[in-house]
Amino acid sequence: MAAGAVLLGVTSGALGTFAVLRRQSLVGDVMAHAALPGVVGGYLLAGERSLPAMLAGALVTGLVAAGLAWVLTHRLKVKSEAALGTGLGLGFALGVVLLSYVQRQPGAGSAGLESFLYGQAAATLRADVLVLGGVAVVGLGVATLLFGELKVATFDPVWARARGHRVALLDAGLTGLLAVAVVIGLQAVGVVLMSALVVAPAVAARQLTRSLGAMFWTAGALGGASALAGALLSAATPGLATGPVVVLVASAVAGLALLLGPERGRAAEA
């Protein structure tokens, strides 16, 4: 459980760096809520509680919702916040309908699905840690290998295009990495609060560092520490879901960094 929490915290925190710098924090929230129908759909297709199937489903429906928001914004000229809210609202509504359908079927196999709402780190099995490790290696590996390209695509897309980088491809890659950052924490943190674990460590790291590389790994470290602390605290308190605890810890860290951070925090102004 502890290893799983650290893995997902580091991955979500580090990859959240790009989401925050690219002003896509709310896209992460859309993907997290819209992951619910994918989690339940993965369960239905696999016929049992299979984490790889559920996370794959979450990745698909989360990206579909983000795609719906993209189509509404770019093809139908809907304002971006309204397009995001549409993807979030409809995705979650579909998830609620599917969840209620599964829960009314005979058999107790679906009992664990409810924990995907608010998260339950204690539900992480030994085999799940291998799955989370695989997702973490892919997400962090791609980000590290393409770090230079992702950096120019984030800060100066025009220059990146002039340099011959395929910016549309890099944009798609960054959206994929955001989806990875979201789905890796769904079981432990839950669909409702997962996006906060993507955003808060990056906001904190932004106040503490000067370079993208330092921000990336600081956000990862803070995310890992927050997820570990939250998982341990909730495991020690019966009946307490993991998501709210993890998010409160991560938010407190961000709040402290905003007040005291040497780079951009209030203390830097003194």
Place this chain on the structure above:
Amino acid sequence: MQPLLDDVAFVVTATGVLTAAAAALVGSVLVVRGQAMLTDAVSHGVVFGIAATFLVTGAVSGPVQLLGATAAGVLTVVLTQALAGSGRVRRDAATGLVFPALFAAGVLVLSLFARDVHVDTHTVLLGEIGFVWLERVPLLGLEVPRAPLVLLGVLVLDALYVLAFHERLVAGSFDPVHARLQGLRPGAASLGLLVLVALTAVAALDAVGVVLFVAFAIVPAVAARLVAGSMVGVIAVAVAAASAAAVAGYPLAVSLDVSIGGTMALLTAVPLAAASAWRLARSSA
């Protein structure tokens, strides 16, 4: 009259229609103003208010809870704007930081201290529209279900405010300087709107929870924006589309034996799909 108020199908459908209509009404204004995700922040912040009110006063329903929860919804937006205004965090990240933290604190308090009362962490997330007929209050010699009664009051209040101030609400969002020169005071009108959004989210919470409220507020309004031009036109189409989804959602959910609130919210996709198809056909013609 009383037999109708005792009819479960009628009461649940009416609650759905009132929730959908009130949410779509305030949602339309926010969608036109480009502030749709404010509904998300407000409805999650409301849960912090419910938890805080419970901790301080022990109230789990009634006017005290309504007041505390509404205040917390407004506070969420004020905090987000203060954080974004400090220049340290952009608006999207400020939104993504503030409301989850308040919501997490609210859920934590409810799961630690409020286990035996009816405001639990499951209800605030998903609502219990199937059970809204259980709680009743006496009114004019009738036993009236409480949730739809409160929602009706909120809907009337929303409608009066938006129809009275819609020019000011829209002008302030497109050109705040011009609106101020015209003496329209967009700031005061916006604050009033924010209070009503929070009040509507609180009233909708028992029925559909914090996330489905967002669907009812935004999806019908986006559909309406694709087919209607004026603010009043957008509101009329959005309220009609949201109400139709709620009316159709009840029998569909019952026959499939799935979540009533979820089905009602999901059916708002139908008018959106129709409006999108119409818009795309018109632009390619």
